[in-house]
Amino acid sequence: MSQPAPARPLLEVDGVSVRFGALVAVNRVSLAIAPGEILAIIGPNGAGKTTLLNAISGFYHPYEGRIAFDSTDRTMLSPPDVAALGIARTFQNVALFKGMTVLDNIMTGRLLKMRGNFLLEALYWGPARRQELEHRAFVERIIDFLEIQAIRKTPAGRLPYGLQKRVELARALAAEPKLLLLDEPMAGMNVEEKEDMCRFVLDTNQEFGTTIALIEHDMGVVMDISDRVVVLDYGRKIADGAPEHIRKDQAVLDAYLGVAHD
Amino acid sequence: MIYREAGQFKTSYASDQAIFPIAQDRAVVLLALAAAFVGPPLLASEYWLQAILIPLLIYSLAAIGLNLLTGYAGQLSLGTGGFMAVGAYAAFKLTTAFPQVSIVLVFLLSGLVAAGVGLVFGIPSLRIKGFYLAVATLASQFFLVWLFNKVAWFSNYASSGTITAPDRAVLGVTVTGPSATASARYLTALALVTVFALVAKNLVRGRVGRSWMAIRDRDIAAEIIGVRPLRTKLLAFGISSFYCGVAGAELVFLYLGSAETQAFDIGLSFLILFMVIIGGRGSILGSVLGAVFIVLVPIFLTNAPHALGLRLPVALQKQIELMVFGGLIVFFLIVEPRGLARLWQITKEKLRLWPFPH
Amino acid sequence: MTDLLYLVAVAPFTDMAGSPAFLVEVLLGGVFAGLMYSLVALGFVLIFKASGVFNFAQGVMVLFAALTLVGLLERGVPVVVALALTTAVMVALAFAIERLVLRPLVNQEHIILFMATIGLNFFLEGFGEMVWGANVKRLDIGIPDRSFIVRGVQINQLELTAALTAAVLVTVLALFFQKTRIGRALRAVADDHEAALSIGIPLKTIWVVVWSVAGVVAIVAGVMWGAKSGVQFSLSLIALKALPVLILGGFESVPGAIVGGLIIGVGEKVGEVYWGPLVGGAIENWFAYVLALAFLLARPQGLFGEKIIERV
Ligand SMILES: Nc1ncnc2c1ncn2[C@@H]1O[C@H](COP(=O)(O)OP(=O)(O)OP(=O)(O)O)[C@@H](O)[C@H]1O
Numbered sequence A: 001m002s003q004p005a006p007a008r009p010l011l012e013v014d015g016v017s018v019r020f021g022a023l024v025a026v027n028r029v030s031l032a033i034a035p036g037e038i039l040a041i042i043g044p045n046g047a048g049k050t051t052l053l054n055a056i057s058g059f060y061h062p063y064e065g066r067i068a069f070d071s072t073d074r075t076m077l078s079p080p081d082v083a084a085l086g087i088a089r090t091f092q093n094v095a096l097f098k099g100m101t102v103l104d105n106i107m108t109g110r111l112l113k114m115r116g117n118f119l120l121e122a123l124y125w126g127p128a129r130r131q132e133l134e135h136r137a138f139v140e141r142i143i144d145f146l147e148i149q150a151i152r153k154t155p156a157g158r159l160p161y162g163l164q165k166r167v168e169l170a171r172a173l174a175a176e177p178k179l180l181l182l183d184e185p186m187a188g189m190n191v192e193e194k195e196d197m198c199r200f201v202l203d204t205n206q207e208f209g210t211t212i213a214l215i216e217h218d219m220g221v222v223m224d225i226s227d228r229v230v231v232l233d234y235g236r237k238i239a240d241g242a243p244e245h246i247r248k249d250q251a252v253l254d255a256y257l258g259v260a261h262d
Numbered sequence B: 001m002i003y004r005e006a007g008q009f010k011t012s013y014a015s016d017q018a019i020f021p022i023a024q025d026r027a028v029v030l031l032a033l034a035a036a037f038v039g040p041p042l043l044a045s046e047y048w049l050q051a052i053l054i055p056l057l058i059y060s061l062a063a064i065g066l067n068l069l070t071g072y073a074g075q076l077s078l079g080t081g082g083f084m085a086v087g088a089y090a091a092f093k094l095t096t097a098f099p100q101v102s103i104v105l106v107f108l109l110s111g112l113v114a115a116g117v118g119l120v121f122g123i124p125s126l127r128i129k130g131f132y133l134a135v136a137t138l139a140s141q142f143f144l145v146w147l148f149n150k151v152a153w154f155s156n157y158a159s160s161g162t163i164t165a166p167d168r169a170v171l172g173v174t175v176t177g178p179s180a181t182a183s184a185r186y187l188t189a190l191a192l193v194t195v196f197a198l199v200a201k202n203l204v205r206g207r208v209g210r211s212w213m214a215i216r217d218r219d220i221a222a223e224i225i226g227v228r229p230l231r232t233k234l235l236a237f238g239i240s241s242f243y244c245g246v247a248g249a250e251l252v253f254l255y256l257g258s259a260e261t262q263a264f265d266i267g268l269s270f271l272i273l274f275m276v277i278i279g280g281r282g283s284i285l286g287s288v289l290g291a292v293f294i295v296l297v298p299i300f301l302t303n304a305p306h307a308l309g310l311r312l313p314v315a316l317q318k319q320i321e322l323m324v325f326g327g328l329i330v331f332f333l334i335v336e337p338r339g340l341a342r343l344w345q346i347t348k349e350k351l352r353l354w355p356f357p358h
Numbered sequence C: 001m002t003d004l005l006y007l008v009a010v011a012p013f014t015d016m017a018g019s020p021a022f023l024v025e026v027l028l029g030g031v032f033a034g035l036m037y038s039l040v041a042l043g044f045v046l047i048f049k050a051s052g053v054f055n056f057a058q059g060v061m062v063l064f065a066a067l068t069l070v071g072l073l074e075r076g077v078p079v080v081v082a083l084a085l086t087t088a089v090m091v092a093l094a095f096a097i098e099r100l101v102l103r104p105l106v107n108q109e110h111i112i113l114f115m116a117t118i119g120l121n122f123f124l125e126g127f128g129e130m131v132w133g134a135n136v137k138r139l140d141i142g143i144p145d146r147s148f149i150v151r152g153v154q155i156n157q158l159e160l161t162a163a164l165t166a167a168v169l170v171t172v173l174a175l176f177f178q179k180t181r182i183g184r185a186l187r188a189v190a191d192d193h194e195a196a197l198s199i200g201i202p203l204k205t206i207w208v209v210v211w212s213v214a215g216v217v218a219i220v221a222g223v224m225w226g227a228k229s230g231v232q233f234s235l236s237l238i239a240l241k242a243l244p245v246l247i248l249g250g251f252e253s254v255p256g257a258i259v260g261g262l263i264i265g266v267g268e269k270v271g272e273v274y275w276g277p278l279v280g281g282a283i284e285n286w287f288a289y290v291l292a293l294a295f296l297l298a299r300p301q302g303l304f305g306e307k308i309i310e311r312v
């Protein structure tokens, strides 16, 4: 998968800064994600990785710089508008709908693919019913893909952590995104669960051609599955390249070893 | 062994998506519904219809309405009484201005008026959440009741804002006003509740309900899925107020016969909220169970001393009722914070295993 | 149209300028009412800060305290003893509430605890009236309900005393929370239950303490309000009027409750006197809410809240 990046990236982040008061959490970061790529974003705690994802998905608006998706500017969009473009994501601290069943969680992920017709829905009649069943069928395919058949009807809040992460991925996949943002999808998992998750991420990329940007701390995982790695430290991008280069990069080693900044 | 899914393979998603996937459930519910339409008009006394069944149905409708907003969409509202008042006064104005319009249509239009008002008062929900929003909804409660009290136009210039239900017929049968029989009023209320409970169930199990619950459970995650918070919350306020508006109109037209603005004071808002909490947040069935509980408990408390042969002074009786009612609420919250609907569900799960525990 | 504009935007102000002494009276009335709201709002804030409970029964606690005090006075108990006994009753009530309501519901969602306090509200209302009777009672604490005139401004002696007492109590409580060890500990609980436990104060104690303090605040509010308008059921409704104060000042801010109370009290009086007649009067019931809401739309974080960006 590591062809040279094509001329037209799917997502372009250009000189973006995000500030919280005096703190500059993301500082003039530029990066591009090519279609079909798996990009890993790494960096020490508090480096601004999550904040960068939040800016991409419209929760925070950059203080400067711009973000383009499919070559159109989307710097100032709100999260629902970002979703409509075809960007889906998962959260660092699992943000499932706890009171809803796994099935309903994933069905909610189909929201933008559904057409609203209030009256027909109120009667659960004709096209409304048909639409509901079609999407159910699609969701069942995702359930099979992620091997979560057994917990379909379980309230999401009652699942163990590892499964919750998987359901969150399912919900994001339900939107059939062009770009999938994963914030530490393997955090807190045991080795076996991590392996499963790696497999799902790779399969998603290969079977659906989904472009993926993921934040991950486990270097083994990063080296295994990513085509390219971007390193953030104190809000700045300090490296960008193939995994094998990053592993040897002096600035990256310093950042991880906590060498003093000048 | 009798009540279970065994043998009923879900051959398609269609049957799995049905409201009652289990055949026995479907049968029981249909039978119960048929009994509700046929039984009470034939068997129940005037007292039962008037004092218990009719208010129970009307409160159920209001509780379903509030449950859509509070239980499903997660927006705590203390303004139910105000929205019910809007429905009642709108129905009064409409039916006195256009006596020839069918009263059922008038009820629906009153619901729409209430929905419009609900939308306006739902706007703050974009900026504020939780208890702040709850307190903000009190503004609608106080403002609306004040408005109907102050502006005599709403009550056609009757003294102290009293509105009285005129005689109106559906298909030749008088269903509102002084000459309507209790049975006719009961059947009207039952028909409306049945239809609107079904509609509510359809909404909550589909796209709309899922976006409500998504906003309730985790608003940021909902947004990145494409749920637009303002639109979604406003829809919940609108629909909920529609239900409350219709219930408010029914309260005057089918139950009280005539009412002043006090009938819609904050006490009513709390009563409906109790039905939702005790019945079960996020459950249509729970709303009805909650209404049953809240209607029956005071009646039970009023009659219990009598049955025991105690003659209590009226004031003392009232005070004891308040204490027991308050105590019961706390007790229920402690025993099952998720309400009667949850108890019902647990019972059903036990029944499914019966007679083989595991 | 211009007439209406004149009535709304000009006339009230010319009225104010025309009779400054009256304006001062209105403002003072507002400050008085505002301090009372602050007092009730403080009861809410104390409990909310320490236990996350939105205590809807605060208003009934005011009524209950006043009923108890009046009941004792009517039976010939001297004022000081009656006050001490009432305090003891409120502390006992705090213990009972902690044991019977809060402890079984610990870790439940906030809305459940809120509902429980509404249940408590019903219970206390019935209980208070059963013990002390439901008729309206005069509460005479020895301050005459007389007015004197200073530079053309009429001042009511009772209101003045009440306002001063409220001001003192509010200050004491504010100091208690800012300066004393236990006060700071109580504030810490609100932020983080674990933290409070780690400094060695059991949650149970903290709850009893705050509910007791809220009970004492309720006594003061009950005495002041009761002396003014008699002890009756409507006392329990003043809690509803303190709620907009909470929107304005925030559920967790002591200074917010104070300043919010004053703003609401003054705003409401001025609104009622100068604009109320335009719409038929009696706007006090909702005006405060609309005022608070309008403010909140402009400044969602409330009076003293800092603007925080929600973490995602
Ligand atoms: N909403 C916010 N308000 C204020 N500061 C924030 C906010 N969100 C993040 N920060 C700060 O911005 C900085 C970057 O945080 P961010 O969550 O992006 O780090 P991260 O790289 O994802 O770290 P981790 O690996 O721990 O998840 C941190 O110093 C954090 O405290």
Ligand SMILES: [Mg+2]
Binding pocket: A049, A050, A051, A092
């Ligand atoms: Mg992070």
